[in-house]
Amino acid sequence: MKTKGSREEFNELIKDLLENDLVQEMKKYRQHYDVSTYDHCLNVAYLCYKFTRKHKSLDYKSMTRAAMLHDLYLYDWRNHVKQSFFQMHAFSHPKTALINARKVTKLNKKEEDIIKKHMWPLTIVPPRYRESYIITWYDKYSTLSETRQYYKNKRKQKKEAKKAQKEENKKK
Numbered sequence: 001m002k003t004k005g006s007r008e009e010f011n012e013l014i015k016d017l018l019e020n021d022l023v024q025e026m027k028k029y030r031q032h033y034d035v036s037t038y039d040h041c042l043n044v045a046y047l048c049y050k051f052t053r054k055h056k057s058l059d060y061k062s063m064t065r066a067a068m069l070h071d072l073y074l075y076d077w078r079n080h081v082k083q084s085f086f087q088m089h090a091f092s093h094p095k096t097a098l099i100n101a102r103k104v105t106k107l108n109k110k111e112e113d114i115i116k117k118h119m120w121p122l123t124i125v126p127p128r129y130r131e132s133y134i135i136t137w138y139d140k141y142s143t144l145s146e147t148r149q150y151y152k153n154k155r156k157q158k159k160e161a162k163k164a165q166k167e168e169n170k171k172k
């Protein structure tokens with residue numbers, strides 16, 4: 001049921017975005033470890049949605065939609081081996097994401113600010129809206145959780161492989 005703060009309501013809010021070809025293209029690129037840029041944006045958007053939906057003074061619609069598009073830069077920065085490229089990417093990708101997001105949907109001023117400032121304080125100009133500050137937090141939080149989950153899965157796989165090997169040795 002589409003109740004306030006539900007996954008269904010969240011899905012409905014970004015339904016048109018998820019159907020867009022450019023947004024779908026994010027599935028091709030790895031954000032970090034085994035998480036695609038698409039899934040990373042979905043994680044950030046859901047966290048932002050859950051938080052802002054609880055507070056009447058916040059614009060949960062703009063928050064959720066912009067969060068889904070915040071990393072729509074559409075390239076794999078790993079293809080560029082130089083460290084300087086990573087640094088450049090960190091500063092420039094919000095702008096690229098914004099240009100692409102404008103092709104996906106009509107953005108309001110708040111949505112533009114959320115996408116453009118999501119790397120703050122790395123990008124010097126501070127956010128204009130509270131929602132833009134919120135994404136700076138959930139983007140970093142999400143990256144940490146995704147990293148932690150990756151290592152957790154790795155450890156689990158290793159443990160299972162060891163166990164299987166032990167069983168195999170027993171049979172011999």
Ligand SMILES: [Fe+2]
Nearest residue numbers: 070071093118
């Ligand atoms: Fe980003």
Ligand SMILES: [Fe+2]
Nearest residue numbers: 040070071139
């Ligand atoms: Fe991000």
